[in-house]
Amino acid sequence: DTGVSQDPRHKITKRGQNVTFRCDPISEHNRLYWYRQTLGQGPEFLTYFQNEAQLEKSRLLSDRFSAERPKGSFSTLEIQRTEQGDSAMYLCASSLGAGETQYFGPGTRLLVL
Amino acid sequence: EDKVVQSPLSLVVHEGDTVTLNCSYEVTNFRSLLWYKQEKKAPTFLFMLTSSGIEKKSGRLSSILDKKELFSILNITATQTGDSAIYLCAGGRMKTSYDKVIFGPGTSLSVIP
Numbered sequence: 001d002t003g004v005s006q007d008p009r010h011k012i013t014k015r016g017q018n019v020t021f022r023c024d025p026i027s028e029h030n031r032l033y034w035y036r037q038t039l040g041q042g043p044e045f046l047t048y049f050q051n052e053a054q055l056e057k058s059r060l061l062s063d064r065f066s067a068e069r070p071k072g073s074f075s076t077l078e079i080q081r082t083e084q085g086d087s088a089m090y091l092c093a094s095s096l097g098a099g100e101t102q103y104f105g106p107g108t109r110l111l112v113l
Numbered sequence: 114e115d116k117v118v119q120s121p122l123s124l125v126v127h128e129g130d131t132v133t134l135n136c137s138y139e140v141t142n143f144r145s146l147l148w149y150k151q152e153k154k155a156p157t158f159l160f161m162l163t164s165s166g167i168e169k170k171s172g173r174l175s176s177i178l179d180k181k182e183l184f185s186i187l188n189i190t191a192t193q194t195g196d197s198a199i200y201l202c203a204g205g206r207m208k209t210s211y212d213k214v215i216f217g218p219g220t221s222l223s224v225i226p
Contacts, residue, residue, distance in 0.1 A: 004155075033213070042117070042201050042216030043156070056213065091155055099144055099205060102214060104155035 002026060004105035006092050012111045013082055020078045021108045025094030032075050033102060034067055035091040036060065043091050049075060050098075082112045115140045117204050117217035125223045126192055134187040134220045136202030145205040146178050146185045147214065152198045159187070161205075192224045 005024045013019050025032045030051050035043035046065070047057045051072035061067075064082075069075040079086055089109050093102040120135045138146065145163045149156035160169045162178035162185060169176050173196075176187045189196055199219040206213060 035216075040218065042203070042218050044216070045213045048213065099207070101147070101158055101161055103158060104149075107155045 004092055004094050004103055006090075006105040006108050008108055009106060010109050010111075012113065014113050015082060015084060017082055018078065018080045019082060019110065020076055021090055021092075021110075022074060022076050023092030023094075023105055024074045025092070026103060027073075029094035029096055029103075030072065031095045031097060031100070031102075032069055033093040033095070034075070034077050035093065037089045037091055037107075038087075046077075079110075082110075084112050086110060087112045115204065115215045117202055117215050119200075119202050119217040119220050121220060122218060123221040123223070125225060128192060128194060128224055128226050130192050130224075131188065131190045132192060132222065134189075134200050134202075134222070136185045136187070136217060138183050138185075138202070138204040138215075138217075140204035140206060140215055142207040143180075143183075143204055144207045147203045147205060148176055148185075148187050149201040149203065150198045151201055151219065156201055159200075189222075192222075194224050194226060197222060197224045 007022045033048040034046040037043045047067050049069040064080045067077045089107045091107045092105045095102045117138045148159040160176045165180040173190045178185045199221050201219045203214045203216045
Protein backbone atom coordinates (compact mmCIF):
# COMPACT_ATOMS: atom_id res chain seq x y z
CA ASP A 1 0.00 0.00 0.00
CA THR A 2 1.55 3.29 -1.10
CA GLY A 3 -0.93 5.64 0.56
CA VAL A 4 -0.47 7.81 3.63
CA SER A 5 -0.03 5.76 6.79
CA GLN A 6 -0.39 6.75 10.42
CA ASP A 7 0.57 5.07 13.63
CA PRO A 8 -0.95 4.27 16.03
CA ARG A 9 -4.51 4.06 14.80
CA HIS A 10 -5.91 4.41 18.30
CA LYS A 11 -4.46 5.81 21.49
CA ILE A 12 -5.99 5.97 24.97
CA THR A 13 -4.07 7.95 27.54
CA LYS A 14 -4.56 9.55 30.91
CA ARG A 15 -4.74 13.29 31.32
CA GLY A 16 -1.30 14.79 31.79
CA GLN A 17 0.56 12.16 29.79
CA ASN A 18 2.51 12.89 26.61
CA VAL A 19 1.63 11.21 23.32
CA THR A 20 3.36 11.07 19.96
CA PHE A 21 1.85 10.19 16.61
CA ARG A 22 3.63 9.31 13.41
CA CYS A 23 2.69 9.96 9.78
CA ASP A 24 4.35 8.51 6.69
CA PRO A 25 3.31 10.42 3.58
CA ILE A 26 3.12 9.16 0.00
CA SER A 27 6.77 8.84 -0.97
CA GLU A 28 7.07 11.51 -3.64
CA HIS A 29 4.94 14.07 -1.79
CA ASN A 30 6.89 16.97 -0.36
CA ARG A 31 3.98 18.60 1.49
CA LEU A 32 2.63 17.12 4.70
CA TYR A 33 -0.33 18.42 6.71
CA TRP A 34 -1.76 17.73 10.14
CA TYR A 35 -5.45 18.21 10.91
CA ARG A 36 -7.66 17.58 13.92
CA GLN A 37 -11.25 16.43 13.58
CA THR A 38 -13.89 16.25 16.29
CA LEU A 39 -17.31 14.68 16.04
CA GLY A 40 -19.64 16.50 13.70
CA GLN A 41 -16.94 18.81 12.37
CA GLY A 42 -14.76 18.86 9.30
CA PRO A 43 -10.99 18.56 9.71
CA GLU A 44 -9.34 21.66 11.22
CA PHE A 45 -5.90 22.63 9.98
CA LEU A 46 -3.09 22.40 12.55
CA THR A 47 0.18 22.76 10.66
CA TYR A 48 2.01 21.82 7.50
CA PHE A 49 5.48 21.14 6.14
CA GLN A 50 7.21 21.72 2.85
CA ASN A 51 9.92 19.07 3.00
CA GLU A 52 11.45 19.51 6.47
CA ALA A 53 10.36 23.14 6.90
CA GLN A 54 7.29 23.87 9.00
CA LEU A 55 5.63 26.70 7.07
CA GLU A 56 2.46 27.48 8.98
CA LYS A 57 0.93 26.73 12.34
CA SER A 58 -2.69 27.30 13.30
CA ARG A 59 -3.64 29.21 16.39
CA LEU A 60 -5.24 25.92 17.46
CA LEU A 61 -1.74 24.57 17.98
CA SER A 62 -0.98 25.52 21.56
CA ASP A 63 2.51 25.33 23.01
CA ARG A 64 1.73 21.80 24.20
CA PHE A 65 1.72 20.67 20.58
CA SER A 66 4.85 20.24 18.51
CA ALA A 67 5.37 18.75 15.08
CA GLU A 68 8.53 17.76 13.28
CA ARG A 69 9.55 16.40 9.91
CA PRO A 70 13.29 16.03 10.43
CA LYS A 71 14.32 14.51 7.11
CA GLY A 72 11.47 15.68 4.97
CA SER A 73 9.86 12.25 4.95
CA PHE A 74 7.83 11.05 7.95
CA SER A 75 6.45 13.47 10.51
CA THR A 76 5.64 13.27 14.20
CA LEU A 77 3.06 15.20 16.19
CA GLU A 78 3.60 15.31 19.94
CA ILE A 79 1.09 16.49 22.51
CA GLN A 80 2.47 17.18 25.96
CA ARG A 81 0.44 17.18 29.16
CA THR A 82 -2.68 15.96 27.37
CA GLU A 83 -6.07 17.35 28.31
CA GLN A 84 -9.51 15.84 27.80
CA GLY A 85 -10.18 18.47 25.16
CA ASP A 86 -7.39 16.99 23.06
CA SER A 87 -9.56 13.93 22.40
CA ALA A 88 -10.09 13.88 18.65
CA MET A 89 -9.08 12.22 15.42
CA TYR A 90 -5.68 13.44 14.24
CA LEU A 91 -5.40 13.26 10.48
CA CYS A 92 -2.31 13.51 8.33
CA ALA A 93 -2.40 14.33 4.64
CA SER A 94 0.22 14.77 1.95
CA SER A 95 0.37 16.37 -1.47
CA LEU A 96 2.78 16.71 -4.36
CA GLY A 97 3.10 20.42 -3.83
CA ALA A 98 1.37 23.70 -3.26
CA GLY A 99 -2.26 23.67 -4.34
CA GLU A 100 -2.24 19.99 -5.23
CA THR A 101 -4.80 17.51 -3.95
CA GLN A 102 -4.25 16.37 -0.39
CA TYR A 103 -4.54 12.66 0.29
CA PHE A 104 -5.38 11.59 3.82
CA GLY A 105 -4.14 8.84 6.04
CA PRO A 106 -6.44 6.69 8.19
CA GLY A 107 -6.00 8.94 11.21
CA THR A 108 -5.08 8.40 14.84
CA ARG A 109 -8.01 8.49 17.22
CA LEU A 110 -6.95 9.88 20.60
CA LEU A 111 -8.98 9.49 23.77
CA VAL A 112 -7.79 11.32 26.86
CA LEU A 113 -9.33 10.02 30.08
CA GLU B 114 -12.18 34.91 8.34
CA ASP B 115 -12.27 32.06 5.85
CA LYS B 116 -15.27 29.77 6.11
CA VAL B 117 -17.02 26.97 4.27
CA VAL B 118 -20.69 26.26 4.88
CA GLN B 119 -22.50 23.11 3.86
CA SER B 120 -26.19 22.28 3.69
CA PRO B 121 -28.01 20.29 4.66
CA LEU B 122 -25.98 19.06 7.62
CA SER B 123 -27.73 15.71 7.44
CA LEU B 124 -29.96 13.96 4.97
CA VAL B 125 -31.81 10.64 4.85
CA VAL B 126 -32.94 9.28 1.51
CA HIS B 127 -34.10 5.99 0.03
CA GLU B 128 -32.04 3.94 -2.37
CA GLY B 129 -32.51 5.17 -5.91
CA ASP B 130 -33.14 8.78 -4.93
CA THR B 131 -31.07 11.64 -6.33
CA VAL B 132 -29.47 14.03 -3.85
CA THR B 133 -27.87 17.44 -4.14
CA LEU B 134 -25.41 18.62 -1.52
CA ASN B 135 -24.59 22.30 -1.24
CA CYS B 136 -21.41 24.13 -0.38
CA SER B 137 -20.78 27.86 -0.14
CA TYR B 138 -17.41 29.36 0.62
CA GLU B 139 -15.57 32.50 1.58
CA VAL B 140 -11.89 31.74 1.17
CA THR B 141 -9.16 34.33 0.77
CA ASN B 142 -7.23 33.92 -2.50
CA PHE B 143 -9.51 31.07 -3.49
CA ARG B 144 -8.11 28.59 -6.01
CA SER B 145 -10.00 25.32 -5.81
CA LEU B 146 -13.04 23.65 -4.33
CA LEU B 147 -12.62 20.07 -3.16
CA TRP B 148 -15.08 17.36 -2.29
CA TYR B 149 -14.19 14.41 -0.07
CA LYS B 150 -16.16 11.38 1.09
CA GLN B 151 -15.62 10.25 4.66
CA GLU B 152 -16.85 6.95 5.97
CA LYS B 153 -15.64 5.63 9.32
CA LYS B 154 -12.10 6.67 8.57
CA ALA B 155 -10.14 9.36 6.77
CA PRO B 156 -11.57 11.45 3.94
CA THR B 157 -11.14 10.09 0.43
CA PHE B 158 -10.78 12.50 -2.46
CA LEU B 159 -13.67 12.88 -4.91
CA PHE B 160 -13.24 16.04 -6.98
CA MET B 161 -11.17 19.17 -7.34
CA LEU B 162 -12.88 22.06 -9.15
CA THR B 163 -11.03 25.14 -10.28
CA SER B 164 -13.15 26.53 -13.14
CA SER B 165 -16.72 27.75 -13.09
CA GLY B 166 -19.40 25.93 -15.03
CA ILE B 167 -17.41 22.82 -15.91
CA GLU B 168 -19.02 19.71 -14.54
CA LYS B 169 -16.83 16.94 -13.23
CA LYS B 170 -18.26 13.43 -13.22
CA SER B 171 -17.29 10.14 -11.69
CA GLY B 172 -19.88 7.42 -12.13
CA ARG B 173 -23.05 8.51 -10.38
CA LEU B 174 -21.37 11.50 -8.76
CA SER B 175 -20.99 14.89 -10.37
CA SER B 176 -20.04 18.33 -9.18
CA ILE B 177 -19.95 21.87 -10.49
CA LEU B 178 -18.53 25.17 -9.27
CA ASP B 179 -19.91 28.69 -9.54
CA LYS B 180 -17.08 31.11 -8.71
CA LYS B 181 -19.31 34.15 -9.12
CA GLU B 182 -21.78 32.96 -6.50
CA LEU B 183 -19.06 31.23 -4.42
CA PHE B 184 -20.99 28.01 -4.52
CA SER B 185 -20.65 24.35 -5.46
CA ILE B 186 -22.99 21.38 -5.57
CA LEU B 187 -22.38 17.66 -5.44
CA ASN B 188 -24.99 15.48 -7.08
CA ILE B 189 -25.42 11.78 -6.48
CA THR B 190 -27.90 9.97 -8.73
CA ALA B 191 -29.49 6.57 -8.11
CA THR B 192 -28.14 6.50 -4.56
CA GLN B 193 -27.01 3.23 -3.01
CA THR B 194 -26.51 2.25 0.63
CA GLY B 195 -22.76 2.40 0.00
CA ASP B 196 -23.09 6.13 -0.59
CA SER B 197 -23.87 6.59 3.10
CA ALA B 198 -21.06 8.77 4.43
CA ILE B 199 -20.13 12.29 5.40
CA TYR B 200 -19.42 14.46 2.38
CA LEU B 201 -16.90 17.20 3.07
CA CYS B 202 -16.45 20.32 1.02
CA ALA B 203 -13.24 22.32 1.29
CA GLY B 204 -11.83 25.53 -0.14
CA GLY B 205 -8.20 25.63 -1.24
CA ARG B 206 -6.14 28.76 -1.56
CA MET B 207 -4.04 30.05 -4.40
CA LYS B 208 -0.91 28.16 -5.25
CA THR B 209 1.44 30.07 -2.97
CA SER B 210 3.85 28.99 -0.33
CA TYR B 211 1.22 29.31 2.35
CA ASP B 212 -1.68 27.22 1.16
CA LYS B 213 -4.11 25.40 3.36
CA VAL B 214 -7.50 23.87 2.89
CA ILE B 215 -10.55 25.07 4.82
CA PHE B 216 -13.11 22.35 5.44
CA GLY B 217 -16.82 22.70 6.00
CA PRO B 218 -18.64 20.70 8.69
CA GLY B 219 -19.80 18.06 6.24
CA THR B 220 -23.17 16.70 5.15
CA SER B 221 -24.05 13.36 6.70
CA LEU B 222 -25.90 11.29 4.11
CA SER B 223 -27.78 8.15 5.05
CA VAL B 224 -29.21 5.99 2.28
CA ILE B 225 -31.75 3.48 3.48
CA PRO B 226 -32.84 0.41 1.50
